[in-house]
Amino acid sequence: RVDGKRLWRSLMEIAEIGATPGGGCNRQALTEEDRQGRDLFVRWCREIGCEIRVDRMGNIFARRAGIDNSLPAVITGSHLDTQPTGGKFDGVYGVLAGLEVLRTLEEKGIRTKAPLEVVVWTNEEGARFSPAMVGSGVWAGEFSLEYGHSRVDKAGLSIGQELERIGYLGTEEAQPTPIKAAYEAHIEQGPILENQDQVIGVVTGVQGIRWYDLTFFGTPCHAGPTPMEDRRDPVKAMAWLCERLYGEVRAYSEDARITCGDLRATPGSRNTVPEKVVLALDLRHPMPEGLEHLHRTLYRMVEQVQEASGVAIDIREEWYSPPVAFNKNCIEAVESAVQSLGYSHRRMVSGAGHDSVYVSRVAPASMIFVPCAGGLSHNEAESAEPGHLEMGCNVLLQAMLASAEL
Amino acid sequence: RVDGKRLWRSLMEIAEIGATPGGGCNRQALTEEDRQGRDLFVRWCREIGCEIRVDRMGNIFARRAGIDNSLPAVITGSHLDTQPTGGKFDGVYGVLAGLEVLRTLEEKGIRTKAPLEVVVWTNEEGARFSPAMVGSGVWAGEFSLEYGHSRVDKAGLSIGQELERIGYLGTEEAQPTPIKAAYEAHIEQGPILENQDQVIGVVTGVQGIRWYDLTFFGTPCHAGPTPMEDRRDPVKAMAWLCERLYGEVRAYSEDARITCGDLRATPGSRNTVPEKVVLALDLRHPMPEGLEHLHRTLYRMVEQVQEASGVAIDIREEWYSPPVAFNKNCIEAVESAVQSLGYSHRRMVSGAGHDSVYVSRVAPASMIFVPCAGGLSHNEAESAEPGHLEMGCNVLLQAMLASAEL
Ligand SMILES: NC(=O)NCCC(=O)O
Ligand SMILES: NC(=O)NCCC(=O)O
Numbered sequence: 001r002v003d004g005k006r007l008w009r010s011l012m013e014i015a016e017i018g019a020t021p022g023g024g025c026n027r028q029a030l031t032e033e034d035r036q037g038r039d040l041f042v043r044w045c046r047e048i049g050c051e052i053r054v055d056r057m058g059n060i061f062a063r064r065a066g067i068d069n070s071l072p073a074v075i076t077g078s079h080l081d082t083q084p085t086g087g088k089f090d091g092v093y094g095v096l097a098g099l100e101v102l103r104t105l106e107e108k109g110i111r112t113k114a115p116l117e118v119v120v121w122t123n124e125e126g127a128r129f130s131p132a133m134v135g136s137g138v139w140a141g142e143f144s145l146e147y148g149h150s151r152v153d154k155a156g157l158s159i160g161q162e163l164e165r166i167g168y169l170g171t172e173e174a175q176p177t178p179i180k181a182a183y184e185a186h187i188e189q190g191p192i193l194e195n196q197d198q199v200i201g202v203v204t205g206v207q208g209i210r211w212y213d214l215t216f217f218g219t220p221c222h223a224g225p226t227p228m229e230d231r232r233d234p235v236k237a238m239a240w241l242c243e244r245l246y247g248e249v250r251a252y253s254e255d256a257r258i259t260c261g262d263l264r265a266t267p268g269s270r271n272t273v274p275e276k277v278v279l280a281l282d283l284r285h286p287m288p289e290g291l292e293h294l295h296r297t298l299y300r301m302v303e304q305v306q307e308a309s310g311v312a313i314d315i316r317e318e319w320y321s322p323p324v325a326f327n328k329n330c331i332e333a334v335e336s337a338v339q340s341l342g343y344s345h346r347r348m349v350s351g352a353g354h355d356s357v358y359v360s361r362v363a364p365a366s367m368i369f370v371p372c373a374g375g376l377s378h379n380e381a382e383s384a385e386p387g388h389l390e391m392g393c394n395v396l397l398q399a400m401l402a403s404a405e406l
Numbered sequence: 407r408v409d410g411k412r413l414w415r416s417l418m419e420i421a422e423i424g425a426t427p428g429g430g431c432n433r434q435a436l437t438e439e440d441r442q443g444r445d446l447f448v449r450w451c452r453e454i455g456c457e458i459r460v461d462r463m464g465n466i467f468a469r470r471a472g473i474d475n476s477l478p479a480v481i482t483g484s485h486l487d488t489q490p491t492g493g494k495f496d497g498v499y500g501v502l503a504g505l506e507v508l509r510t511l512e513e514k515g516i517r518t519k520a521p522l523e524v525v526v527w528t529n530e531e532g533a534r535f536s537p538a539m540v541g542s543g544v545w546a547g548e549f550s551l552e553y554g555h556s557r558v559d560k561a562g563l564s565i566g567q568e569l570e571r572i573g574y575l576g577t578e579e580a581q582p583t584p585i586k587a588a589y590e591a592h593i594e595q596g597p598i599l600e601n602q603d604q605v606i607g608v609v610t611g612v613q614g615i616r617w618y619d620l621t622f623f624g625t626p627c628h629a630g631p632t633p634m635e636d637r638r639d640p641v642k643a644m645a646w647l648c649e650r651l652y653g654e655v656r657a658y659s660e661d662a663r664i665t666c667g668d669l670r671a672t673p674g675s676r677n678t679v680p681e682k683v684v685l686a687l688d689l690r691h692p693m694p695e696g697l698e699h700l701h702r703t704l705y706r707m708v709e710q711v712q713e714a715s716g717v718a719i720d721i722r723e724e725w726y727s728p729p730v731a732f733n734k735n736c737i738e739a740v741e742s743a744v745q746s747l748g749y750s751h752r753r754m755v756s757g758a759g760h761d762s763v764y765v766s767r768v769a770p771a772s773m774i775f776v777p778c779a780g781g782l783s784h785n786e787a788e789s790a791e792p793g794h795l796e797m798g799c800n801v802l803l804q805a806m807l808a809s810a811e812l
Binding site: 186227267271 | 567679757
């Protein structure tokens with residue numbers, strides 16, 4: 001069993017890096033805070049004798065040698081970056097749960113046959129740089145290294161530049177080494193486990209995600225003398241599209257999701273019809289046909305609103321992460337671990353994207369969820385029970401031991 | 407008659423200050439560009455012997471002495487500040503038309519009985535600092551000097567600070583001196599004159615304007631796992647409100663106007679439901695009852711959307727400029743001037759707010775409109791015919807001479 005108190009202390013210590021007044025964390029990818037979080041993780045891993053590698057996407061691999069180091073590794077990990085108004089558990093729990101597994105083995109003097117690795121993936125959130133999971137995505141071959149390095153934030157700074165600046169532009173190729181199994185512990189970020197009073201989610205897959213950048217092109221004109229019928233108003237067109245789209249998505253299925261996380265009018269002068277409105281749109285559905293339906297609905301409505309309003313709408317597909325099914329053996333390994341520990345549990349599909357999505361393309365993978373209060377995540381008030389975090393970490397320990405063998 | 411070529415040359419010269427790639431002007435209030443524009447105006451006025459005063463709101467008064475300087479002055483003027491993507495005529499035409507009147511009199515050696523003044527009012531646009539017309543508003547007693555100085559831009563810089571920085575924090579009290587009559591020449595900023603093939607608008611008043619800041623308070627949460635019915639989504643509520651409000655305003659009357667010039671979501675992360683959306687709203691109507699109706703409609707819809715969406719909506723009234731009727735004598739003076747010049751003309755109500763709104767509270771005032779291409783304003787492509795500008799300036803000259811007497 002792991003040491004739940006030690007896990008909690010480490011979580012609270014790293015949460016001080018980028019701590020927000022609202023009790024959360026703002027440790028966005030490749031900022032100074034991210035650097036400090038990475039440094040702390042690396043120090044902790046070195047203290048227990050791990051060897052550290054950093055690849056060209058800034059992904060960090062902390063390796064604990066096995067008895068036979070020619071065997072494929074058993075890996076775990078997640079991310080240390082957060083949303084701008086993020087919480088203390090999203091991502092970092094999965095990294096520190098991995099560290100706690102290694103600390104427990106070290107403390108008990110247990111050696112596994114296969115080597116173990118804890119990974120910190122770069123820019124999982126997709127908040128500072130789009131898309132999400134780009135570090136694991138490049139590593140798994142979904143994106144090229146050039147694509148990864150060239151992603152820019154709102155200020156125009158690129159991942160490549162920022163990796164270099166914070167000292168995490170590694171020299172290893174960003175590509176998979178042989179892997180026996182990969183596990184990722186994470187808070188659920190939704191309300192299912194809590195509502196059903198269960199502690200462990202055995203994650204069988206991840207729903208599909210599509211990201212779009214919409215730009216509505218208006219004609220700037222004066223708010224007063226310009227007759228309403230002479231206007232090309234991008235705010236009106238945007239409101240119209242959103243109103244209908246929310247309705248259509250809701251009507252289609254209760255599994256469907258629509259989110260407009262970012263929205264801005266320019267030039268942003270109160271008495272001028274804006275020149276443009278930019279909208280970042282996120283659509284999700286667990287089934288490929290469902291996501292395809294939402295995608296087609298979006299294009300149909302954009303067409304309609306464009307026609308009816310005279311406002312040209314540019315739609316750019318920013319990211320597509322299709323629904324993923326995890327590896328049967330890994331799912332069963334997690335399920336056996338939970339059963340042997342006697343924790344309440346259920347199988348479930350993840351509503352959030354995770355690094356395991358891309359890891360699962362090149363290695364057998366699955367995930368372990370624990371509840372978070374009110375299902376709330378991407379919020380400074382994100383919170384989880386120390387006892388649940390410990391239980392999730394015990395499941396991770398058992399699953400990893402089962403795969404790595406003693 | 408004025409020298410239309412000289413007027414045009416001066417307009418083109420000052421348009422170089424803050425010239426934009428799109429052919430317009432970005433000379434926002436109290437920026438470096440505004441300072442340069444003011445300096446040029448002051449230099450031009452000194453060249454023809456005017457005395458310059460600057461008041462504590464940065465309003466500039468260029469005075470040409472009369473035969474009897476104890477008589478109340480006849481004043482004209484407008485503003486040099488522009489929208490962020492503004493044109494070459496809005497405001498600056500009224501200032502340089504006044505200058506052209508003085509230049510013409512100087513050149514011809516004509517002395518008026520009453521002194522004449524050309525005024526540059528501070529921050530008419532309301533683009534950088536809200537509200538609009540704040541320089542003339544403080545001067546006329548609508549706002550206190552403290553209120554005027556304390557207005558801040560999006561970066562938190564205040565009018566008081568910025569006046570000091572650019573060297574236009576004058577020492578004169580910002581309050582009216584005795585005034586016989588006030589005229590303001592301006593481009594129409596709407597399509598009426600052009601559509602009806604008329605050259606001069608005899609402006610009888612200005613429609614009412616109400617400005618609001620709306621804030622929609624959501625609960626940040628994850629775009630994926632959070633069920634739609636558990637969300638408090640400020641974008642959804644905003645879209646809903648806008649959609650209905652545009653419809654209601656349109657249905658109420660074709661004289662009614664609604665504009666959402668600024669709009670922003672925070673923290674602005676693509677996979678997080680925003681914490682808040684801020685919207686700047688502008689409602690207008692020429693009749694007091696009409697504007698009151700729009701105002702009540704807004705509050706009713708805010709109430710409804712709040713209730714139905716669970717999203718709290720804060721509504722702050724930022725500015726109220728009631729409909730204004732100009733002075734009968736000044737309107738007739740303009741009308742007589744146009745008739746004596748034989749220009750086509752019509753009476754009309756201004757759709758835009760102007761410094762004359764506040765000037766008219768403390769002095770007899772009216773305005774002269776000339777057409778602008780396509781009625782387009784608050785746009786870099788704003789354009790006006792040199793011939794029309796000259797004709798408007800001739801009307802201004804005649805109206806001022808009639809009031810100031812020879
Ligand atoms: N776990 C998590 O918050 N991932 C961000 C990617 C997503 O938007 O689902
Ligand atoms: N003339 C002009 O553009 N004034 C700005 C004030 C308004 O919004 O009407």
